[in-house]
Amino acid sequence: MLSRIIPVFTLSFFLFFAAANTAYAMHITEGILPFRWVITWFAVSVPFVGIGVYHVKRKKKKMPSYLPLVGMLGAAVFVFSCFPIPVIALNGMATSHPCGTGMSAVLLGPFVSVLVATIALLIQALFLAHGGLTTLGGNIFSMGILGSFSGYFAFKIAQRCKLPLFWCGFLAGMISDVFTYLGTSIELGLLVINTGGSFFKAAAEIFGVFMMTSQGILCIVEGVVVGFVLVFIYKRRPGILFHLGVVKDDTKPMQT
Secondary structure, three states: OHHHHHHHHHHHHHHHHHHOOOOOOOOEOOOOOOHHHHHHHHHHHHHHHHHHHHHHHHHHHHOOOHHHHHHHHHHHHHHHOOOOEEOHHHOOOEEEOOOOHHHHHHHHOHHHHHHHHHHHHHHHHHHOOOOOOOOHHHHHHHHHHHHHHHHHHHHHHHHHOOOOHHHHHHHHHHHHHHHHHHHHHHHHHHHHHHHOOOHHHHHHHHHHHHHHOHHHHHHHHHHHHHHHHHHHHHHHOHHHHHHOOOOOOOOOOOOO
């Protein structure tokens, strides 16, 4: 199953790498997390990845086109998160970038979205020096788990409030970004505990730096992109959203 998904990511990697002149470390940079936090974040993240694999195996039996869709969205997440914007105030510990997990969570479900983010983060760590292997668990937690589940639930809550499809997608993309960087801020904030610093103050300051610089704008931009993508799919191929469970009835017009 993974052998069919990974080639799509790999192709996207080569296309991006061929056009790149400079590689910036992104996500949480290699070597930032102490060993105990490396183990902790891997222990938290691995079960979610395992459940994601199980969901893909189960869903591909019901929907023959499911694996190509996972690969396509995986490539989108990979490319989305390959545009780092260095945050100078964090002294190279992390960079800001779009995520794409809000969109993948809405279309594939949060657990599969975690798996998609994991593969994207792994390829970036291995070939682009973006993030790292020791920080992979932490990056999965922030971008994969928090990003996917927050975006998914934001979309579902917006649906229950009967918001138009665009605004449901907008909230999914925006909230996913916010929680991704909230997670990163928490992980970096925890590093000051052993030095006698205040975790809450450090996490709040890091999160503030993200939001007041590039990420505040990127949250809105990504929300707009996800909203337009969902509306585009609904107008052109509503059956896709119906089969994925994004909308309940592809024959009943809904507000976009």
